[in-house]
Amino acid sequence: MDKQPIKRVVIAGGGTAGWMAAAAFSKLLGKNLTVSLIESDDIPTVGVGEATIPTLHIFHRLLGINEQEFMAATNATFKLGIKFENWKAQGEDYIHSFGFLGQGCWAAGFQHFWLKGKQKGLVTQIGDYVPEHLACREGRFAVLANQEQNHAYHLDAGLYAQFLRKMAEQHGCKRIEGNIQAVNLNEESGDISSLSLASGELVEGDLFIDCTGFRALLIEQALHTGFEDWSHWLPCDSAVAVQTTAKPNPVPYTRSIARDAGWQWRIPLQNRTGNGLVFCSKYMSDEQAKAALLANVEGETLNEPRVIKYKTGTRRKHWNKNCIAVGLSSGFIEPLESTGIHLFQRAIVRLMLMFPSNGIEQADVDEFNTQSRADVEDIKDFIILHYHQTERTDTPFWRYCKSMPIPDTLTHRMELFAGTGKVFKKAEELFGETSWIQVMLGQGIMPKQYHPIVDMMSDDELQRFLDNIKKNVKRKVSNWPDVNDFIRHYCQTKIAN
Ligand SMILES: Cc1cc2nc3c(=O)[nH]c(=O)nc-3n(C[C@H](O)[C@H](O)[C@H](O)COP(=O)(O)OP(=O)(O)OC[C@H]3O[C@@H](n4cnc5c(N)ncnc54)[C@H](O)[C@@H]3O)c2cc1C
Structure with missing residues (x-):
């Protein structure tokens, strides 16, 4: 039988995932396809995906989205990283910033030089060697044509969907309410x-x-694709979210504060703050979670706290038959490192690369599924690391996380770093060496050794080398303006002050 050419793309669901897909397909392939999107006003979106990572630039560049227009339309602020508070131990914190750590050499990454420096008392915290890390702490930011800047955004998910909807409709996407x-x-x-x-x-x-979200109406309810449950590694299964009035001069990072049975996020937008508590229902009830969240927010609450239930894991196939799951319908890891929107965009771009115009080839489907699987596997390990590598034993939740068995792939990474200071990024992996190093150090893994090539430098040379990098980071960041002054000027919208 001849294969069915693909001319009509139907997107089911109009949350973040649905409108991202609609904007991309109608703008980039719309001349060859009819694209329609069905959404129902009766079924609300999740609407809390508000923190992103720098890869969103790739998607925006592809769609020709202007950063200033997008930020003004979504009340966005800049994000340079995440501050993890109370994760390793109560009262301790660290930042996982975007950007790259100092300068290494062919044989050894910068961390090896820093590790020897630490043994010799020649260094300060690792973040002093990453511009974005220092900029987080100093509240500075600039978009400069001649400098590579690694930044992401905090955005209003509802406004982002509207922004993309406008673009999709301008490029011929037909919206069907129903x-x-x-x-x-x-x-x-x-x-x-x-x-x-x-x-x-x-x-x-x-x-x-x-793109029907957790309902997975097509991929699961109709096609029975199956779900692989990861909740034994990632036991949080609920979140409660509430918005509060904006704080003056918000910080350019997400705050992730570990609590008794989960963690709390604080995401500053220009006009309000998004707050949420991710928790494990085995150790905390919805009512306890609401109370714990409300006891720890700043400013006036703007809405009633809303509870969202979920299961961490992945759909066994993200592409099954003539259906591709994009968004929460494909699975959910959890929002700790803000990877949701990134995975949606990966799926959309991947589908474009493999678009089956002349009919679906099983080889394309298999390749798509293999690649999608690799994406989520690596992210999953990175997230588990935060929970498992902790000194906390003060609540049953943290005792569980500390003692739970973890994937062999993660054990290997942790042992490699602890024993030798080495970190290797897989070819297509999202989180690079700097991310793994910051989180492993932040969670308390201090390598026993550094690479012997570092000993080719005398202590004086090492000191000069390390000081130089630190000085350059400081000089660079001190030239950047205050982040909130910059937003006021750059986005030409009002920011709370
Ligand atoms: C607690 C939490 C926090 C998160 N935080 C982040 C974050 O900080 N960063 C990040 O990148 N990601 C985050 N995510 C993940 C993700 O980005 C968001 O949840 C995102 O808003 C989900 O988008 P979605 O489009 O897949 O699903 P949804 O928002 O659920 O949208 C589903 C759509 O399908 C429609 N629909 C469903 N059933 C039907 C039907 N029968 N008929 C017609 N239409 C239907 C609905 O109307 C809706 O339009 C978070 C997720 C959760 C749960």
Whole structure:
């Protein structure tokens, strides 16, 4: 049988994932395709995905999105990293910043030079050798044409979806308001042929993108693809979120504060602050979580706290038949390192690279699934590291995290670093050496050794080398203006002050 050419793309769901997919497909492939998106005003979006990572630039560049316009439209602020408070031990904190650590050599990364320097008493904290880290602490920021800046955003998820919707509709995406009541399958192939709406309308398509969030209406409820549960490694399964009035002069990083049975986020936008408590329902009830969150917010609350339930894990296949899951329908790791939107964009771009215009090839599907799987596996290990590598034993939750078995791949990374100071990034892995090093050190792993090539330098040379890097970082950052002055000027919207 001839393969069915793909001309009609139907996106089910209009949250962050749905509108990201709609904007990308209509703008970049819209001349060859009809793109429609179905969403229901009766079914709310999750709406709390508000912290991003620097890879969002790649997506925005692809879509020709102007940073100033986007930031003004979404009340965005700059994000240079995440501050982890109470994770290693109560009262201790560290920053996982974007950017790159000092300068290494062909044989050994910068951490080896820093490790010897530490043994000799020649260094200060590792973050003094990363511009973005220092800028987090000093509240400075600039977008400069001649300097590589690693930054991300805190944004209003609802406004971001609206911003992308406008772009998608301008490029021909048809929005259909309606509640999907049935997913109709082709009896012979088992492919999805159409979606039936409550209104009686039938929406037919060749390729369906499931962006229905945790419901996973197409990929799971209709196609029974299966889910791999990771909650034994990532036991938090609930979040409660609330918005508060903006704090004057917000910090350019997300705050992640470990609590008795999970952690709390604080995400500063221009006009308000997003707050949430991620928690494990085995150790904390919804009511306790609401009370714990409300006891730890600053400013006036702007809405009622809302509880969201989830399960960490991944869909066994992200592409099954003629359906691709993008967004929470494909699985969820958890928001600790703000990787959700990044994974959505990876799936969208990957689908474009493998777009089956002349009909679906199983080899494309298999490749897509292999790559998607690798993405989430590596991120999962990185997140587990934060929970497991802790000195905390003060609550049953932390005792569980500290003693739980972890994936062998993570054990290997931790042992390698602890024993030798070495860290290797996999080819397509999201988090690079600087990220792993900052979090492993921050969580309390101090390597026993450094690479012997460092001993080629005398102590004086090492001191000069380290001081020089630190001085350059300081000089660079001291030239950047105050981050909030910069936002006021750059985005031309009002920031609380
Ligand atoms: C607590 C929490 C915090 C998060 N924080 C971050 C973060 O900081 N950074 C980050 O990158 N990611 C984060 N995420 C992940 C993710 O970015 C957001 O949750 C994101 O908003 C989810 O988008 P979505 O489009 O997949 O799902 P949803 O927002 O749930 O959207 C689903 C859409 O499907 C529609 N729909 C569902 N059923 C039907 C139906 N029957 N008929 C018609 N339409 C239907 C709904 O109307 C809606 O439009 C977080 C997730 C959670 C749970």
